[in-house]
Amino acid sequence: MSTAVAQKKGFGAFLWDYLTTVDHKKIAxxxxxxxxxxxxxxxxxxxxxxxxxxxxxxxxISAGLYNEMLTMHGTTMIFLAAMPLxxxxxxxxxxxxxxxxxxxxPFLNSLGFWLFLAGGVILNCSWFMGxxxxxxxxxxxxxxxxxxxxxxxxxxxxLQIAGAGTLIGGINFLVTIVNMRAPGMSYMxxxxxxxxxxxxxxxxxxxxxxxxxxxFLMMFDRMFGSAFFDVNAGGNVIIWEHLFWIFGHPxxxxxxxxxxxxxxxxxxxxxxxxxxxxxxxxxxTVLIGFLxxxxxxxxxxxxxxxxxxxxxxxxxxxxxxxxTGIKIFNWLFTMWGGAIRMTTAMLxxxxxxxxxxxxxxxxxxxxxxxxxxxxxxxxxxxxxxHYVIVGGVVFGIFASLHYxxxxxxxxxxNEKLGKLTFWPFFIGFHLTFFIQHFLGLMxxxxxxxKFLEGQGLETGNMISSIGAFFMAFGTIVFLINVVYTAVKExxxxxxxxxxxxxxxxxxxxxxxxxxxxxxxxxxxxPLWVEKSEGKKGMTPAEPLGDIHMPNSxxxxxxxxxxxxxxxxxxxxxxxxxxxxxxxxxxxxxxxxCMLIRSVKDDLGYHVHKEDLEEEGGH
Amino acid sequence: xxxxxxxxxxxxxxxxxxxxxxxxGKENLSALKPEGYGAEVILDLMILSIAIMxxxxxxxxxxxxxxxxxxxAKKGQENYIPKQTEGNKALEIIWTVIPxxxxxxxxxxxxxxxxxxxxxxxxxxxxxxxxxGSQFWWHFEYxxxxxxxxxxxxxxxxxxxxxxxxxxDVIHSFWVPSxxxxxxxxxxxxxxxxxxxxxxxxxxxxxxxxxxxPAHSLMDFRVVVVSPEEFEQWVNDMKNVDPKAExxxxxxxxxxxxxxxxxxxxxxxxxAPKGVGPNLTNFGxxxxxxGILEPTKxxxxxxxxxxxxxxxxxxxxxxxxxxxxxxxxxxxLMQLQPSKITPESAKE
Ligand SMILES: [Cu+2]
Numbered sequence: 012m013s014t015a016v017a018q019k020k021g022f023g024a025f026l027w028d029y030l031t032t033v034d035h036k037k038i039a040x041x042x043x044x045x046x047x048x049x050x051x052x053x054x055x056x057x058x059x060x061x062x063x064x065x066x067x068x069x070x071x072i073s074a075g076l077y078n079e080m081l082t083m084h085g086t087t088m089i090f091l092a093a094m095p096l097x098x099x100x101x102x103x104x105x106x107x108x109x110x111x112x113x114x115x116x117p118f119l120n121s122l123g124f125w126l127f128l129a130g131g132v133i134l135n136c137s138w139f140m141g142x143x144x145x146x147x148x149x150x151x152x153x154x155x156x157x158x159x160x161x162x163x164x165x166x167x168x169x170l171q172i173a174g175a176g177t178l179i180g181g182i183n184f185l186v187t188i189v190n191m192r193a194p195g196m197s198y199m200x201x202x203x204x205x206x207x208x209x210x211x212x213x214x215x216x217x218x219x220x221x222x223x224x225x226x227f228l229m230m231f232d233r234m235f236g237s238a239f240f241d242v243n244a245g246g247n248v249i250i251w252e253h254l255f256w257i258f259g260h261p262x263x264x265x266x267x268x269x270x271x272x273x274x275x276x277x278x279x280x281x282x283x284x285x286x287x288x289x290x291x292x293x294x295x296t297v298l299i300g301f302l303x304x305x306x307x308x309x310x311x312x313x314x315x316x317x318x319x320x321x322x323x324x325x326x327x328x329x330x331x332x333x334x335t336g337i338k339i340f341n342w343l344f345t346m347w348g349g350a351i352r353m354t355t356a357m358l359x360x361x362x363x364x365x366x367x368x369x370x371x372x373x374x375x376x377x378x379x380x381x382x383x384x385x386x387x388x389x390x391x392x393x394x395x396x397h398y399v400i401v402g403g404v405v406f407g408i409f410a411s412l413h414y415x416x417x418x419x420x421x422x423x424x425n426e427k428l429g430k431l432t433f434w435p436f437f438i439g440f441h442l443t444f445f446i447q448h449f450l451g452l453m454x455x456x457x458x459x460x461k462f463l464e465g466q467g468l469e470t471g472n473m474i475s476s477i478g479a480f481f482m483a484f485g486t487i488v489f490l491i492n493v494v495y496t497a498v499k500e501x502x503x504x505x506x507x508x509x510x511x512x513x514x515x516x517x518x519x520x521x522x523x524x525x526x527x528x529x530x531x532x533x534x535x536x537p538l539w540v541e542k543s544e545g546k547k548g549m550t551p552a553e554p555l556g557d558i559h560m561p562n563s564x565x566x567x568x569x570x571x572x573x574x575x576x577x578x579x580x581x582x583x584x585x586x587x588x589x590x591x592x593x594x595x596x597x598x599x600x601x602x603x604c605m606l607i608r609s610v611k612d613d614l615g616y617h618v619h620k621e622d623l624e625e626e627g628g629h
Numbered sequence: 630x631x632x633x634x635x636x637x638x639x640x641x642x643x644x645x646x647x648x649x650x651x652x653x654g655k656e657n658l659s660a661l662k663p664e665g666y667g668a669e670v671i672l673d674l675m676i677l678s679i680a681i682m683x684x685x686x687x688x689x690x691x692x693x694x695x696x697x698x699x700x701x702a703k704k705g706q707e708n709y710i711p712k713q714t715e716g717n718k719a720l721e722i723i724w725t726v727i728p729x730x731x732x733x734x735x736x737x738x739x740x741x742x743x744x745x746x747x748x749x750x751x752x753x754x755x756x757x758x759x760x761x762g763s764q765f766w767w768h769f770e771y772x773x774x775x776x777x778x779x780x781x782x783x784x785x786x787x788x789x790x791x792x793x794x795x796x797x798d799v800i801h802s803f804w805v806p807s808x809x810x811x812x813x814x815x816x817x818x819x820x821x822x823x824x825x826x827x828x829x830x831x832x833x834x835x836x837x838x839x840x841x842x843p844a845h846s847l848m849d850f851r852v853v854v855v856s857p858e859e860f861e862q863w864v865n866d867m868k869n870v871d872p873k874a875e876x877x878x879x880x881x882x883x884x885x886x887x888x889x890x891x892x893x894x895x896x897x898x899x900x901a902p903k904g905v906g907p908n909l910t911n912f913g914x915x916x917x918x919x920g921i922l923e924p925t926k927x928x929x930x931x932x933x934x935x936x937x938x939x940x941x942x943x944x945x946x947x948x949x950x951x952x953x954x955x956x957x958x959x960x961x962l963m964q965l966q967p968s969k970i971t972p973e974s975a976k977e
Contacts, residue, residue, distance in 0.1 A: 078840070285715065288717070333728050340720070348700060349700050351700050375678065379675075467659070
């Protein structure tokens with residue numbers, strides 16, 4: 012729909028529309044496109060890594076460039092691909108699932124996106140401005156604090172800005188879910204996806220500040236001569252590891268929980284069954300989120316924390332397997348007795364179960380502190396976290412995109428191409444990563460630019476690299492599918508899959524105000540409840556009336572632009588004090604925008620009842 | 630540790646698993662072919678955890694396969710509405726309690742092993758080595774013995790050798806997969822410790838396992854395990870090295886002088902505190918040059934002239950001497966063989 016309108020209005024208007032939009036559905040598009048582009052970039056970096064490791068003693072890229080590649084691959088995939096893609100789904104779906112017309116803070120929603128994009132672009136500018144960061148996505152001090160050049164500065168500033176965006180986004184969704192649910196949508200009637208987003212947003216709220224603090228300390232060390240991580244001046248490098256993982260471990264759950272939610276919705280829809288053990292699922296989600304904060308130090312078993320701390324963190328980590336197991340069994344029993352339809356979305360979800368189970372199992376193995384002395388920092392760990400992050404998060408994103416594509420873009424993705432995306436990607440994934448468990452145990456540490464001949468690592472690495480090409484092929488087919496579907500497929504109905512939740516009760520894609528009348532929710536799976544009583548759609552909870560909508564605004568974009576400019580100022584003022592002027596200009600722009608936003612009343616506008624009635628005509 | 634594992638080992642599943650795993654990797658490098666106490670304790674733990682996990686996986690996959698085969702929507706059933714079950718208390722309790730029990734089965738030996746491997750030296754007579762990681766090489770100092778070496782760590786078979794670990798620059802991680810697990814070397818006061826107890830004589834491969842810069846993947850070292858008698862002999866020989874000893878050939882003598890003028894600022898010969906570069910006291914016996922190159926004269930000359938070509942970003946300057954001079958120095962360095970105990974002795 013939006014593209015059709017755009018053609019009428021011209022490209023300039025289309026661009027302006029997206030630059031200023033505060034509509035959660037359009038912000039979802041923005042997140043999807045930019046997250047998607049970063050995903051391709053991170054994928055390209057991964058391919059370069061796999062080509063370098065195809066044979067022993069390879070000189071395809073230099074050692075320095077390799078370290079930049081592995082750092083940027085990790086950082087990009089986590090912060091610039093997975094996070095925004097999840098935010099795309101959150102934006103596209105959550106307000107619809109709770110029967111809301113927008114999020115609680117539409118302006119902040121837009122600001123969150125533009126901050127993320129500003130951070131992501133800064134980080135990637137490093138490639139063209141003297142080299143990317145090279146200390147790993149974990150940026151352990153003092154390797155990071157002493158890394159020459161500006162690479163790590165880009166990491167610090169880029170993530171700081173992008174992280175602020177994420178934090179804002181998290182708070183926004185928290186408030187949205189607490190405050191904006193339709194009448195009757197009690198907590199225990201929320202779809203699992205919404206529940207998961209609720210927990211994830213809480214995790215963001217508590218986890219990201221640790222990263223923010225860590226990044227500030229590192230920024231001061233690198234740019235302003237402080238010595239938090241300089242052991243020669245009384246600093247301590249282990250503090251960074253703690254700060255990073257206090258953020259980093261919950262981050263893993265921030266990534267996976269929303270997709271656990273999505274899988275729950277998908278399993279239930281395509282089995283035509285209510286989710287098995289709904290309250291246990293909710294409980295498990297909350298418990299995983301809670302325990303997620305208790306386990307960070309399992310990333311640090313070899314740091315030298317001593318046997319007491321190692322044992323405690325080993326046991327808490329193992330405990331997480333329990334709620335995760337509950338989820339796996341509940342999904343299986345959701346399908347049990349159902350009528351399973353093998354759509355592409357379902358295929359990805361089905362593939363997720365064994366893949367993620369393997370990832371979870373290696374997780375428990377890694378939790379065994381003493382055994383981790385062997386696994387740690389080897390390809391075993393690389394295999395493990397790709398099994399959970401690709402097998403859980405990426406499979407989940409693909410599943411969700413196939414599932415909600417009609418709600419986002421008004422068309423169902425082509426099924427044939429969907430399956431042609433799935434199979435190469437799925438097979439390639441296992442080819443690439445299964446063997447890496449063994450590579451690790453056979454003595455191959457991670458982040459190795461080269462492995463040498465005669466260590467028995469040749470075959471495994473070759474297989475792994477071949478698998479990567481299959482995954483790349485699958486991804487390309489997905490891109491083709493997106494174009495093909497946009498051009499060839501027909502417009503989707505409101506409810507193409509016999510859905511159960513509120514988003515399927517309104518047109519695909521929904522009108523900009525989502526619900527003409529706020530629906531009345533009468534149970535879990537509200538649409539299903541109505542359908543099973545023979546009704547076509549939701550019962551409204553209010554008479555038709557004027558709808559209050561927020562105004563578009565360019566301020567979020569300009570504010571982010573200000574920080575973008577200031578970011579470069581911070582990075583380069585180390586070389587020449589004159590660069591500080593950029594800091595002042597940039598911060599001036601941002602603070603100016605904040606001032607405008609504070610003093611100027613922006614009360615939004617109303618869509619009038621008469622117009623709504625007219626629209627109802629067609 | 631051994632006791633409870635002994636019982637389990639009898640189980641078919643375990644032994645077959647062990648068999649499959651031991652098919653993997655080189656024996657002086659693979660964590661799956663333990664040649665030392667730490668590695669063995671850990672492999673036992675791995676096998677226990679794999680067995681539990683394989684059991685869980687089989688259960689999950691059995692239900693999974695059944696569900697997918699049995700409950701696919703059939704043609705002509707498009708309007709069939711399955712029963713909307715809410716849940717099942719009994720089942721939910723089962724799949725909460727059983728995993729908890731399984732995890733306890735793993736948690737107890739995990740904690741035991743974690744404490745077991747954290748044992749520290751109690752006796753003065755223990756062999757203690759101070760390990761220092763540096764970009765991109767390893768330094769070893771034998772406490773109370775006034776012996777310093779680099780790159781090749783000599784230890785006696787069957788004895789616990791206690792290591793204290795630190796770093797002179799960034800974080801590294803000391804890993805000898807077939808003898809023990811790994812421990813990070815931290816800069817500053819965060820010193821760590823671990824012990825090695827090797828079962829078999831041999832030369833074992835070690836890696837740096839924490840990203841430490843461009844040549845991280847080339848920061849290899851060896852642990853040379855010799856018999857206790859050989860070790861004693863080696864210690865004696867190393868203690869009695871004369872750092873200034875005149876080499877026999879004239880070329881080597883010229884090499885010695887060139888070395889003293891160009892290289893001694895970073896490289897010590899004889900017992901000395903860790904310098905900027907590796908200690909070269911027994912360089913002639915090195916298993917590899919700089920941890921990675923075959924110890925031939927040709928390689929050595931190439932290394933001396935242009936170390937950066939082999940280990941990008943390392944801290945030895947290139948082109949300190951001409952190729953001709955390097956060749957003389959090489960002659961000198963290769964004959965630095967203060968002890969009859971060499972990596973060759975470990976192989977017998
Ligand atoms: Cu290192």
